[in-house]
Amino acid sequence: MVKTSGESVMDSVDLNVLRSVLQWRRAGQRVVLYSVVQTWGSAPRQPGAMLALREDGVVIGSVSGGCIEDDLIQRLQDGRLSATGPAVQLITYGVTRDEAARFGLPCGGTLRLTEEWVGDPAWVAELLRRCEDHEIVARELDLHSGAVTLHSASRQDVLTFDERTLRAIYGPRWRLLLIGAGQLSRYVAEVARLLDFEVLICDPRAEFVQGWEAQHGRFVPGMPDEAVLGIETDERTAIVALTHDPRLDDMALLTALNSRAFYVGALGSQVNSRKRRDNLALLGLSREAIGRLHGPIGLHIGSHTPAEIALSLMAEIVAIKNGVELRQKKTELASSE
Structure with a gap:
C-alpha cells in the first residue's frame, strides 16, 4: 500500500x-x-x-x-x-x-x-x-x-x-477572520481571496462597514470575541486583528489565542506588540498562549503601503499554512527581546 x-x-x-x-x-x-x-x-x-x-x-x-x-x-x-x-x-x-x-x-x-x-x-x-x-x-x-x-x-x-x-x-477551505473593516483589511481581503481563502470580517463599528461588497468577504455579527467563537475556529482558520484599537483587538486575541487557529496575529510595531503581550498577560492569558501571537505581522519586505502590508501578511500566513519555518521572524523577535 x-x-x-x-x-x-x-x-x-x-x-x-x-x-x-x-x-x-x-x-x-x-x-x-x-x-x-x-x-x-x-x-x-x-x-x-x-x-x-x-x-x-x-x-x-x-x-x-x-x-x-x-x-x-x-x-x-x-x-x-x-x-x-x-x-x-x-x-x-x-x-x-x-x-x-x-x-x-x-x-x-x-x-x-x-x-x-x-x-x-x-x-x-x-x-x-x-x-x-x-x-x-x-x-x-x-x-x-x-x-x-x-x-x-x-x-x-x-x-x-x-x-x-x-x-x-x-477538507474545508482555509479561512481568514479579519477583526476590523478598515482600509488595510480591504487589501488583505483581496489578496486572501486570490489565494482562495474564505474571508470573514468582524467590526462592530457601523461607520466602517460601508463600501464592502459581498464578494470581498462575509461579515460576522457581534463583538470580536463572539465572532471567534461563532465561526467555530479550527486548524484551517487564521485570525488577524487590524483595528489598532486594543478594546477590539485584545477581545479577539484573548479568545483566538486559546483556539485551534493555525495563525493569530495583530497589527502593530515591535514596541506596541510588546505592550500588547504585557497587557494580555495582565488579562490572565497564559505565557504559552501569548507565545502563539504573531506581532508584528507579516514577513519583512520593506512594506509601507496597505497593499504591501497585505502582501507581507498573506505571505506569512501561507508560509505557516505550508509548514515553512520562519527563521527570519525568529531572529527578529529574539533580537528585540
Whole structure:
C-alpha cells in the first residue's frame, strides 16, 4: 500500500474541480475525473491532485505542468477514451526517459492516474456539503466496480492507494477572520481571496462597514470575541486583528489565542506588540498562549503601503499554512527581546 507523507487534505483548488464536476453532471454532460495516485522521481503535482475532463474537451484542474493535460484531451478526441469502457482504469505517464521528456516530467519522473467516469453525482454533492460544514472526509474509490463511498476522517489521515482502492482525504477551505473593516483589511481581503481563502470580517463599528461588497468577504455579527467563537475556529482558520484599537483587538486575541487557529496575529510595531503581550498577560492569558501571537505581522519586505502590508501578511500566513519555518521572524523577535 502506498501512503503519502504529511498532511494530505486536499486544498480548495481540488474542491473547485469537484464543484465543476457536479455542475456538469447535473447539466447532463459526461465527465471523466482524473486523480494522481502515485508519483516517482520529480512530479509537478502530488498524489491527490485532480483534473476533470468534460465530453466536449473542456478541462478544470491540473495533474501536471500541461503536457499530460494535452494528451488526456487528445485521448478523448481520438477515441482512446470511451464511456463504454471500464468505469475506472489506471494510466501511467513517464515510464521511460523519452516519455518523461515528452510529457514535461523532470528528471525521469513518473505519474500514475485513475481515470474515472463520473456517474451519479450524489457523492460529489455530499462531499462538498460536508466540507462546507468544515468536516474532513475520506472518499474511497473501488477501482474494480467504480463505486464511491464517503467516510469521516481526521487531519492525521493521509491518501492511500493499494491497487484496488483509492482513499483520498478532503477538507474545508482555509479561512481568514479579519477583526476590523478598515482600509488595510480591504487589501488583505483581496489578496486572501486570490489565494482562495474564505474571508470573514468582524467590526462592530457601523461607520466602517460601508463600501464592502459581498464578494470581498462575509461579515460576522457581534463583538470580536463572539465572532471567534461563532465561526467555530479550527486548524484551517487564521485570525488577524487590524483595528489598532486594543478594546477590539485584545477581545479577539484573548479568545483566538486559546483556539485551534493555525495563525493569530495583530497589527502593530515591535514596541506596541510588546505592550500588547504585557497587557494580555495582565488579562490572565497564559505565557504559552501569548507565545502563539504573531506581532508584528507579516514577513519583512520593506512594506509601507496597505497593499504591501497585505502582501507581507498573506505571505506569512501561507508560509505557516505550508509548514515553512520562519527563521527570519525568529531572529527578529529574539533580537528585540
